[in-house]
Amino acid sequence: MSIALHIERLVIDEAVLSGERAADVRVLLERELARQLGQPGAVDALRGVGAVAALPPATLPAPVRGQERLGSRLAVAVGQSLGAAGGSSHG
Numbered sequence: 001m002s003i004a005l006h007i008e009r010l011v012i013d014e015a016v017l018s019g020e021r022a023a024d025v026r027v028l029l030e031r032e033l034a035r036q037l038g039q040p041g042a043v044d045a046l047r048g049v050g051a052v053a054a055l056p057p058a059t060l061p062a063p064v065r066g067q068e069r070l071g072s073r074l075a076v077a078v079g080q081s082l083g084a085a086g087g088s089s090h091g
Helices: 022-037 042-047 070-082
Strands: none
Touching: 022 042, 022 070
């Protein structure tokens, strides 16, 4: 199965960045989504989704012990919207 995910626009309030660089957030978001979508069961979850123009709003997970970076937390929220999130974020 081939998965193509295109995020056309992602708007993040500067306060949410907490000092992280936007470019770093983008790289970590891409890396974490690739990891999540490669997990067992993700392909099966996505088969029922098909092509979508937009995802429903998702809640951004709070950092646990303040250690999860924003890109990882965004990836968890996107994965949950897709129904393919499998576990906690890393980063």
